[in-house]
Amino acid sequence: MHYNKLIMRFYNRESELENLALIKKRSLTNAQMTVMVGRRRIGKTSLIKKSIDQDSTAVYLFVAKKSEQLLCAEFLELIQFQLKKQPHGEITQFSQLFSWLMDISKEIPFTLAIDEFQEFLSINPSIMSEMQNIWDSNKEGSQINLILCGSIYSLMKRIFENSKEPLFSRATARMNIKPFKINVLQEILQDQVKNASYQNIFPFYIFTGGVAKYVxxxxxxxxxxxxxxxxxxxxxxxxxxxxxxxxxxxxxGKDYHTHFSILTLIASSKTSRTEIESILGGSIGGFLDRLENEYQIIEKVKPIFAKPNSRKIKYQIKDNFLNFWFRFIYKNRSAIEIGNYDYVKEIVNRDFNTFSGHMLERYFRQQFEESGNFSMVGNYWEKGNLNEIDLIAINELEKKMILAEVKLNKKKIDLKKLESKSEKLLKDFKEYKIEYTGLSLEDMQRKNK
Incomplete structure (x- = not known):
C-alpha cells in the first residue's frame, strides 16, 4: 500500500468559517456573542484559530483550571500584546478585565475568543452574573465579536439555555461543531493513501467517527x-x-460509574431499557434520560414511521469512538491495566464481524442522510424484532423509497427475503416507486441518488 506524504491540512469547515466571518462582519454594527459547543477533540479550537489567524487584533484566551487572579495576569499580558492597550489601575478579577475589554471595543473592533468558558463556573461562579451586567450595560456602541467556546455540553447548555442563569438569551448566535462527514473522511484518506478502499475507509469511520483529533x-x-x-x-x-x-x-461528574455501566451494555447490544434493567437490577429511567437529553451521549432509535408514543425503543451511543471504547476498552479494562493488549486485540478480532456489521448499517444510514437526497432515513422492525429492514430511505417529493439489506459479505444479501419482509410496511405506499438494493463493503464509496 502506498502512503502519501503525511501532511494534515485544514479540512472541511468551510460553512463554519463562512458563518464566523459573517458574524464578525455583523459585530462592526452590533456587538455579537457566539456560543460554540462540541465534544472534546472535535476541532473547535483549531476552527477558532483558523478563523482569526489573519486578524492582528484578535484575542484568544484559554480558561485553565487555576485561580482567577493568575488567569487575569496571564490574560492581561496577551491582551496588552494583541491590542496595544494599557488598563487604568490594577486588574485582578475577570469582571474588571471584561469591563475594560468592552470599553476598548467602543474604540476599536476586535474578536475575543474564550475557550473552555464553562471552567469559570468552578473558578468563580459569580463571573456569569458580572458578565451579564457588563454586557447589558455596554453592548450598545460596542464592536466586539465575542466567541464563547466550551466542551462540556451540559454546563454550556445550562449557562446559556437555562432561564434562571444570568447569560440566558444573551447569545446572538450558536454553533454546534460536528464530526467530519463521510465524504470528508473519504477525501482525507484519498489524500493520504493512494487508491484508498473500504479496507481503509471502514475502520477509519468505526474508530474516529470523523472526530478531528482521532483522525x-x-x-x-x-x-x-x-x-x-x-x-x-x-x-x-x-x-x-x-x-x-x-x-x-x-x-x-462523580456519579459516572452507573452511567458507564449503562453505556457498556448499550455498546454490547443490550439496547432496550428492559434488558439493561434486568442486568443492573434496578430502574435506570433517570440515567437514560440524562444521557440522552442533558449529556447528548445516547439517542433513541425507533422504527421508521413509528408513532411518537411507540414503545419500540432501542438506544445507541451517538459517538462512534465512544461506542468502540465502551464495547472493547472499558469492558476489558482489567486486561488493559496489566498491559495485556494482545488479549484485548484477540477479543476485538473475535467479535469484530458482529460489531462491524452494526457499524456498516450506521455508515450507510449516515451516508444516505448526508447525501441530501432524502426526506427521511431510518430502519424498521416489527414487534419481537421481526421483519427487520436495515435501511429505508424516502424521497417524499419524488415518491421514491429505497429499501436496503446491509451485509459485510455481498453474497449473503437476499433481496427476495427483503421484499417479503417489507410487505406489511409497503401497504401504505402504493403510489411510491420502490427500489430494493443490497449494500456491502464494496458499496461504501457509492453515490446515493
Missing amino acids: ENLIMAEAFDLESILNEIFRENSLFLDEGKNVLTDEL
Missing part, C-alpha cells in the same frame, strides 16, 4: 487499516485507552 492521530501514526489501527490503539501510553474516561468524567 489526525491515526494519520500521524500511519495507521490506515484495521490491523495498524488496533496496534495504535492497544499499546503502552496510547491516547485512546483512557480517552472515554477523559472525555466523559467532567461531563458526568
Whole structure:
C-alpha cells in the first residue's frame, strides 16, 4: 500500500468559517456573542484559530483550571500584546478585565475568543452574573465579536439555555461543531493513501467517527487499516485507552460509574431499557434520560414511521469512538491495566464481524442522510424484532423509497427475503416507486441518488 506524504491540512469547515466571518462582519454594527459547543477533540479550537489567524487584533484566551487572579495576569499580558492597550489601575478579577475589554471595543473592533468558558463556573461562579451586567450595560456602541467556546455540553447548555442563569438569551448566535462527514473522511484518506478502499475507509469511520483529533492521530501514526489501527490503539501510553474516561468524567461528574455501566451494555447490544434493567437490577429511567437529553451521549432509535408514543425503543451511543471504547476498552479494562493488549486485540478480532456489521448499517444510514437526497432515513422492525429492514430511505417529493439489506459479505444479501419482509410496511405506499438494493463493503464509496 502506498502512503502519501503525511501532511494534515485544514479540512472541511468551510460553512463554519463562512458563518464566523459573517458574524464578525455583523459585530462592526452590533456587538455579537457566539456560543460554540462540541465534544472534546472535535476541532473547535483549531476552527477558532483558523478563523482569526489573519486578524492582528484578535484575542484568544484559554480558561485553565487555576485561580482567577493568575488567569487575569496571564490574560492581561496577551491582551496588552494583541491590542496595544494599557488598563487604568490594577486588574485582578475577570469582571474588571471584561469591563475594560468592552470599553476598548467602543474604540476599536476586535474578536475575543474564550475557550473552555464553562471552567469559570468552578473558578468563580459569580463571573456569569458580572458578565451579564457588563454586557447589558455596554453592548450598545460596542464592536466586539465575542466567541464563547466550551466542551462540556451540559454546563454550556445550562449557562446559556437555562432561564434562571444570568447569560440566558444573551447569545446572538450558536454553533454546534460536528464530526467530519463521510465524504470528508473519504477525501482525507484519498489524500493520504493512494487508491484508498473500504479496507481503509471502514475502520477509519468505526474508530474516529470523523472526530478531528482521532483522525489526525491515526494519520500521524500511519495507521490506515484495521490491523495498524488496533496496534495504535492497544499499546503502552496510547491516547485512546483512557480517552472515554477523559472525555466523559467532567461531563458526568462523580456519579459516572452507573452511567458507564449503562453505556457498556448499550455498546454490547443490550439496547432496550428492559434488558439493561434486568442486568443492573434496578430502574435506570433517570440515567437514560440524562444521557440522552442533558449529556447528548445516547439517542433513541425507533422504527421508521413509528408513532411518537411507540414503545419500540432501542438506544445507541451517538459517538462512534465512544461506542468502540465502551464495547472493547472499558469492558476489558482489567486486561488493559496489566498491559495485556494482545488479549484485548484477540477479543476485538473475535467479535469484530458482529460489531462491524452494526457499524456498516450506521455508515450507510449516515451516508444516505448526508447525501441530501432524502426526506427521511431510518430502519424498521416489527414487534419481537421481526421483519427487520436495515435501511429505508424516502424521497417524499419524488415518491421514491429505497429499501436496503446491509451485509459485510455481498453474497449473503437476499433481496427476495427483503421484499417479503417489507410487505406489511409497503401497504401504505402504493403510489411510491420502490427500489430494493443490497449494500456491502464494496458499496461504501457509492453515490446515493
